[in-house]
Amino acid sequence: MSFNRILDQSLAVRTLQSALEKDRVAHAYLFIGPAGVGRKLTASVLAKSLNCEKLRGHNPCGTCSSCHLIAEGKHPDVQTIMPTKRSSTIGVKQIEELLPIAYMRPISGKCKVFVLSEADRMGLETANKLLKTLEEPPPSTVFVLITERPESVLPTVASRCQPIKFGRLHTESVAQILVSDFHIDQERASVAASLADGQVTRGLEFADPKRLDTVLGLVDELNTCSGKLKASDQLLEFLAEQQQSIQEEAEKKITSPDESATASRSTLEDLRKSFVDRYYRSLINDCLGLLLVFYRDILVLKETNAEELVINRNRLGMIRKHAKSMSLAAIVQNMEDIERASKYCAHYVGEDRVFADLLMGLRTA
Ligand SMILES: [Zn+2]
Structure with missing residues (x-):
């Protein structure tokens, strides 16, 4: 090197x-x-x-x-x-x-x-x-x-x-590094890089297959009313599971410090809580980002029919199906709703509920 x-x-x-x-x-x-x-x-x-x-x-x-x-x-x-x-x-x-x-x-x-x-x-x-x-x-x-x-x-x-x-990297560079150094497949790397804000570490988080599969799996359920309820339940379940693992990570990372005995029990508790809040919030934000890219792809395909401009290339079938069945207004409205939810989640508590409500309200036609 x-x-x-x-x-x-x-x-x-x-x-x-x-x-x-x-x-x-x-x-x-x-x-x-x-x-x-x-x-x-x-x-x-x-x-x-x-x-x-x-x-x-x-x-x-x-x-x-x-x-x-x-x-x-x-x-x-x-x-x-x-x-x-x-x-x-x-x-x-x-x-x-x-x-x-x-x-x-x-x-x-x-x-x-x-x-x-x-x-x-x-x-x-x-x-x-x-x-x-x-x-x-x-x-x-x-x-x-x-x-x-x-x-x-x-x-x-x-x-x-x-x-x-040191500045942020170009999206293409992040994708290139994800593929060459971390052996992530090209499609997943492109999606992850588009959201990574020029940081390979963020790209790696987005490339976590579980997040992408879960989020896009939920979209597939949204066609019927019962499907929406099911998707909302699945989302809350997924988020609870993720929150639990972030909690465990915090317990492992932030234990009694060896060199400074001055940190009190409540300080440690505060540290753990802020760690969990930060990561949980960032997880939700990431998932919303993935959802936004998905609808962006639908919009691009509907407007241009250019498959090469689609980021989620390995989900082309699903994207094409939605591009056919959804009106332009509905796609744009969904994107606006996702952006609004994202802003809301950055500032207020109850972000999981906001996400679940967003899912229920997403348009499918
Ligand atoms: Zn040498």
Whole structure:
């Protein structure tokens, strides 16, 4: 994996390649941008470039033992530090353990690289520990701090780092990555990418077959009154099931923190609740997004008859059937209703009921 495999981040790539070329790599970088757009990948390529045994221009070869070890996360001079699962923060201990290593000479490579993922999740004490090192940078050591919330990084820490901005990816790039790196079939990848807001991580969530199958399965039931009731029940059942699994995930992720005994039981409970709310809301929003794309496809096919413009290509039969039986006004009305429900769900509680009511009201002719 070299710099030219990093999609849509030409400014970031150019800045780093130019620094490598001039041998003026900064001691610390702050990679700023949303998750799932290539920040970690770029950090890994930078680490490879700094340690590769057979550089090709300023691109790592990808085949030497150093490149292999970095790709596998096993290189002794390249470390990734991320928030612990238990407390969801980078703890003081993690930084304390890292600092003496930062001052040692590289063990097998030429340069030590420390990648701090979610660098905004650091308490004041932890950030101040790191700051000392950034103020007197050890030789042959590069820190890469990654964040999507630069405003939450301690300003004195941020000011010691060279900022590098990462933008959202093009939809086609997300689809391409979903297919090539995650082996998702082309049709599913296209649908997921169209909703992913330029983030591969979001694309992966949308590509979850269960969501798409459930949502579109519901639409198939809407032709009769009893079908609508059935669809509404199935939806509520699906959402309850999903909420349960998000709840279990929250329990696993947010348990008693190891390094800060200060978090009280109620704080933990609040954290869990906000985690569940956030993910549940985002799940509902995702499902509404899938539904919207489906009706968009029906609209496009009805208006243009161009199959190549349909995103849900593997559901062409179903889309054609609806495009034939539905009036243009009904399709547009459904899309407006979905958009309205989506806005409502973003702001108010009772989102599952809103979704179920929406389903009952969707037009089929
Ligand atoms: Zn190499």
